[in-house]
Amino acid sequence: MRQYSIKQYGLFLIAVIITGIFLFPIYWMITTSIKPTVDVFSTPPMIIPENIQFDAYIKNLIEDQSILMYLKNSLIIAVGTSLLTLILALPAAYAMARFKLKGSGVFLLILLVTQMVPGILMAMPLFIFFSNINLLNSYPAMIIGNTTLALPFAILIMRPFFLSIPRGLEEAAVIDGCNRFTAFIKVVLPLTKPTLLTVGTFSFLFSWGDLIFALTLTTDESIRPLTMGITKFIGQYGTEWDSLMAVSTIAAAPIILAFIFLQKYIVSGITSGSEK
Numbered sequence: 001m002r003q004y005s006i007k008q009y010g011l012f013l014i015a016v017i018i019t020g021i022f023l024f025p026i027y028w029m030i031t032t033s034i035k036p037t038v039d040v041f042s043t044p045p046m047i048i049p050e051n052i053q054f055d056a057y058i059k060n061l062i063e064d065q066s067i068l069m070y071l072k073n074s075l076i077i078a079v080g081t082s083l084l085t086l087i088l089a090l091p092a093a094y095a096m097a098r099f100k101l102k103g104s105g106v107f108l109l110i111l112l113v114t115q116m117v118p119g120i121l122m123a124m125p126l127f128i129f130f131s132n133i134n135l136l137n138s139y140p141a142m143i144i145g146n147t148t149l150a151l152p153f154a155i156l157i158m159r160p161f162f163l164s165i166p167r168g169l170e171e172a173a174v175i176d177g178c179n180r181f182t183a184f185i186k187v188v189l190p191l192t193k194p195t196l197l198t199v200g201t202f203s204f205l206f207s208w209g210d211l212i213f214a215l216t217l218t219t220d221e222s223i224r225p226l227t228m229g230i231t232k233f234i235g236q237y238g239t240e241w242d243s244l245m246a247v248s249t250i251a252a253a254p255i256i257l258a259f260i261f262l263q264k265y266i267v268s269g270i271t272s273g274s275e276k
Helices: 006-033 055-063 066-098 104-115 119-132 139-164 167-175 180-191 193-208 212-217 226-233 241-271
Strands: none
Touching: 006 241, 055 066, 055 241, 066 104, 066 139, 066 180, 066 193, 066 226, 066 241, 104 139, 119 139, 119 212, 139 193, 139 212, 167 180, 193 241, 212 226, 226 241
């Protein structure tokens, strides 16, 4: 049986404490959503709920089903953003990995700089552009807006992976009668499953948690995503904490589930091609 040193136990304890600190807000959000309103404002704060009730979930999912409309909008926008990001990022990353393009280094630098640009700087120009072409208050406007933030990340993740794939695989496919496009579809693309899942997942999460574009590009409640639906529980004269936390828990559930079930693929997708 392996023996661990005191230093290793100490590092493990520190890791547990740090993890607990990061997870405590999620725990507090979930417990607040199932507490009675009286317990929410108890002093001192009730860390472990004594009375558990699901009135906030029943109220917002069964009695008042308006939250389902926001969920549907978020799902459409997030899935659309993931698909559009993959469609644009795949050929761009492959071309930058396989061809000696003039100015590719400058383009990579632009992509890196784009990652540091706040979303609000992209939202205002897009608002002006979409208003001129009558595209505001539509799913395409939200999908395109979120794709502008997800696309640079997707290209930067995919390019190293394509660099790590031996060119000999495509050359062998060409010898067998494939052209470059069919070699990409039949040989290279099947190898990109971890990267596709990584990029698709992160693009989905980027758009799922977006508030800037939802606030800027939409005024119609029938188009707005869940992040805007959450704000209706924050009023001028008070906040419905139980409903706010219940809907926030529902909004966080896809993110938590995605990392639980896809963490193996996400980690391997991020690290693929890292040696390059």
